[in-house]
Amino acid sequence: MIAVFRACALGFLRDRGGLAMTLLLPPLVYLLFASVFGSSSRGEIEASLSLYDEAQTPASRALEQDLRSRLGRRQTTEPDAATVEAAVVAGRADVGAVLRPGANAFPDIEILTAAGREVAAAAVAGQVRRMAVVGPPPPGAPEVRIRTVGPPGDAQSVYYAGAVSIMFVFFAAMHGAMTGLDDRRSGLQARLSLVAGGLGPILAGRAAWLTVVGVAQSLTILAVAAPNLPPTQPWQIAAWMFTALLASVAAAGIALAVIALCRSRDQAQPLSTFVVLLMAALGGSMAPRFLMPDLIRQLGWATPHAWAIEAGQTLLWRGVMDKTVIAAWAVLGAAGIAGGFLALRIETRRAPV
Numbered sequence: 001m002i003a004v005f006r007a008c009a010l011g012f013l014r015d016r017g018g019l020a021m022t023l024l025l026p027p028l029v030y031l032l033f034a035s036v037f038g039s040s041s042r043g044e045i046e047a048s049l050s051l052y053d054e055a056q057t058p059a060s061r062a063l064e065q066d067l068r069s070r071l072g073r074r075q076t077t078e079p080d081a082a083t084v085e086a087a088v089v090a091g092r093a094d095v096g097a098v099l100r101p102g103a104n105a106f107p108d109i110e111i112l113t114a115a116g117r118e119v120a121a122a123a124v125a126g127q128v129r130r131m132a133v134v135g136p137p138p139p140g141a142p143e144v145r146i147r148t149v150g151p152p153g154d155a156q157s158v159y160y161a162g163a164v165s166i167m168f169v170f171f172a173a174m175h176g177a178m179t180g181l182d183d184r185r186s187g188l189q190a191r192l193s194l195v196a197g198g199l200g201p202i203l204a205g206r207a208a209w210l211t212v213v214g215v216a217q218s219l220t221i222l223a224v225a226a227p228n229l230p231p232t233q234p235w236q237i238a239a240w241m242f243t244a245l246l247a248s249v250a251a252a253g254i255a256l257a258v259i260a261l262c263r264s265r266d267q268a269q270p271l272s273t274f275v276v277l278l279m280a281a282l283g284g285s286m287a288p289r290f291l292m293p294d295l296i297r298q299l300g301w302a303t304p305h306a307w308a309i310e311a312g313q314t315l316l317w318r319g320v321m322d323k324t325v326i327a328a329w330a331v332l333g334a335a336g337i338a339g340g341f342l343a344l345r346i347e348t349r350r351a352p353v
Contacts, residue, residue, distance in 0.1 A: 004205030008179070012213070023216060027224040048074045049124065050084045050093035055107035060099040063107070063128070067097075088112045089150035090318060091159065091288070095124045096149075108143045114150045121146050153230035155317055159288060161225040162312030166247050166305045167276070167285040168221075169214040173248070173255035174272035176210045180256070181265055184350075199347050207252040207340055214248025215241070229316060239315045239325065246332035247308040253339025254304070260346040279303040307331045 049071055053060050068075050076093065078084045084096040096112030109128055113121030125144045180203075183189040193199045222240070258275055262268035280286055282296060283305020289297050300306040311328035314320060 001201040001205040001208070004202055005209050008176070008206065008209035009212075011179075012209075023220050027220050048076075048092075048094045050076050050078055050087040050096045051099070052078045052081050052084045052097075053099045053107075054081065055099045055101045057101070057107060060107040063099065067128070085112055085149050088114050091155050091313060095121050097124070097128065102143070109145070111144060111146045112149050113146060114148065114155045151230035151317065151319065153317075154228040157225055157228035158230070158317045159309065159313060161221055161229075161316070162243075162309040163285040163305070165218045165221045165244065165312075166251075166283070166308040167280045168217050169244075169248050169251045170255070170276045170279065170305075172213050172217060173210045173251035174258065174268075174276055176213060177206065177252075177255040177259040178265060178268050178272075180206060180259055180347075181262065181268060184347075185264075189347075199344060203256055203340060203344055203347065207249075207256060207336075210252035210255060211245070211248040214251055215245055218244035218248070230319070232316060232319070235321075236315050236319060239321060240312055243308060243311045243315065243325070243328065243332070246329055246336070247304060249336035250304040250308075250332040250339070251336075253336035253343070255339070256343035257339040257346070260343040260350075279305055282306070284309050304332055304335050 049067065051064060051067065053064050064077070068077075076087070078087065081098045084093075084098055087093040088096040091114070094113075098110040098112065099107040100110060102108040109125070111121050111125045111128070125146055128144060180189065183202075189199070189202060193202055218241070222237075222244075254275075255272070258272055259268050262271060282300045283289075283303035284300060285305050289300050289306060289309075307328035311325045314322060314324050
């Protein structure tokens with residue numbers, strides 16, 4: 001096991017191109033995703049909206065119906081203002097709106113936004129004001145206030161720190177696991193298994209190295225994202241890194257299992273790319289899951305990506321350690337172990353007697 005780990009490490013360090021692609025490309029793509037899909041580029045009413053009508057007047061109900069006709073499923077109605085604020089802080093809604101009783105026929109409107117999404121809030125506030133009052137504003141027109149809730153920092157940067165991290169961890173794991181195909185074809189794997197007493201230590205060494213590479217990738221992305229993160233406690237960073245460790249374990253186990261199913265690189269390359277991109281799309285690495293249709297959102301829970309991203313959001317943005325994080329750790333660890341055992345079973349059956 002130690003010899004296999006050392007050989008993988010030496011080959012990795014000597015391949016400067018691979019080293020750069022592994023440690024430099026992920027943070028660059030993170031910056032691209034955060035800038036393109038981040039909240040700073042939003043400014044239209046298409047943003048998702050969470051709403052609570054406290055006023056319960058004909059004007060407020062008409063405004064709510066108008067919003068629903070424009071936004072459709074992007075608008076959700078909540079039972080109280082606290083639920084609206086929680087939805088904005090958690091990222092389930094881009095913007096919140098609370099319709100409060102006004103001094104006249106129009107309700108006063110409070111727009112809730114999280115740090116980094118002020119442009120979207122201003123756009124929604126303008127749209128809501130125009131929808132509430134048609135024509136020149138009469139005396140006593142509704143007041144629209146914007147209030148920032150949640151911790152300081154950019155919620156989208158926090159999201160994509162986990163989303164890009166898990167996607168590239170899987171890409172690197174699939175690429176690294178392909179060395180097993182070369183070892184199998186050359187007969188080196190069979191000879192090493194005789195010395196090590198089986199294939200178990202060989203696969204364990206590969207999995208350990210792939211895990212180390214995954215953690216290194218996550219560290220580089222976290223370092224780049226650090227300026228945009230909210231104030232964090234040491235325990236939050238430690239818990240996030242433990243999540244990254246388990247995500248790397250899951251990626252290593254699944255990658256070894258996928259590559260074990262293949263007989264050549266010609267098979268492994270398209271299959272591994274398809275698996276990684278499919279999991280990334282379903283799991284939320286390419287677009288936030290709360291913007292997806294319900295069916296795809298539920299399917300996403302079958303991927304390690306969704307669990308890793310949700311755990312990262314809970315730890316860094318919400319700043320809590322709850323059952324969601326524990327469940328994510330359990331799923332990621334189980335996926336890695338199951339993938340490793342499946343890879344061992346396949347490789348053992350394929351090994352020459």
